[in-house]
Amino acid sequence: MTERLPLFPLNTVLYPGLVMPLHVFEERYRRLVADLQALPEDEPRRFGVVAIRDGREVAPVRETEGPAGPLDGLGTVTGDPREALYRVGCVADVTSVRSRADGRYELLVTGTTRFTVESVDASGPYLVAETRPLDEPSGQGSGALGAVVERAFHEYRKRLAGAKEATLAGDIELPLDPQALSYLVAAATVLPAPVKQELLACPDTAQRLTAELELLRRETALLAWLPSLPAADLTRQAFSPN
The missing domain is CATH 1.20.58.1480 (Methane Monooxygenase Hydroxylase; Chain G, domain 1)
Structure with missing residues (x-):
């Protein structure tokens, strides 16, 4: 079974059971939070946290002026966004949201389950991934x-x-x-x-x-x-x- 999740790339790792505060100021992630806020009350507000390889930033593909490599000056991925992201991430359940007057958000999220990124859709304002949950056996000893x-x-x-x-x-x-x-x-x-x-x-x-x-x-x-x-x-x- 797979689940479609918005992605929130970070330069850090979220683990199941751990709490993480997030200060959301970039427009694409403000849009992500606004979309979550607009969901019906009975729908879970969650997204996938994935770590960025080599400290890079990722964003949906969009046209830019001038030459561009794998990442342009705006931090936009011009090739496959999966190359900038690790494949294993963690689902983040939104525990609390505080809106600021300037449009920014302060979130508190809790890691729940691990997932693998199967594919990434970069056609919208922020990345959305098809994810597959990961089981975790105890292992011997x-x-x-x-x-x-x-x-x-x-x-x-x-x-x-x-x-x-x-x-x-x-x-x-x-x-x-x-x-x-x-x-x-x-x-x-x-x-x-x-x-x-x-x-x-x-x-x-x-x-x-x-x-x-x-x-x-x-x-x-x-x-x-x-x-x-x-x-x-x-x-x-x-x-x-x-």
Whole structure:
């Protein structure tokens, strides 16, 4: 079964079960939000979040003056938009919408299920994709792996706090469910976007936890050698620009 979803490309990764704030200011995404707002009350307001390869921006195809390569000066994809996007994304359910006087929106969305992009329609004001939901089996040994990853994550956070010469405010309450744990650790660890995307695309929970364990041990060892390494604050998350 496939589902047709509007796409919201970002330079970050959304995971199932995680909440993300979005500041919507570009016209094409303002149109997307307006179209969602216009849906009947009983219809779900959701779209697909997909990460952009190499930090590029994507938009529907439109004619422009002058020469244009794969991306023109307006950030428009002049070829296949799938080349600029990762194939695995996450459905975002709109939790709240706040309209601003200047036409912008502030959204709060929650990741629900993963999907693969089967095809992309670039004929409208924003990209729309035919998507196929992805199942996620637990995989062998996910429960035992979860306990090990939890300990490694706590040690990583201690090292990170030391690297910042500050104490991270509060503590992250980790879920007992291995799948939920795997996604929270993926979201809360300071990693490059391509690595976060690889974690999203893991075929099962056990493989994601195995990859995270290796990453956490590596990052913790690196922080031990480089105590002044700068890192993002895991307890705060700014609005993601579109």
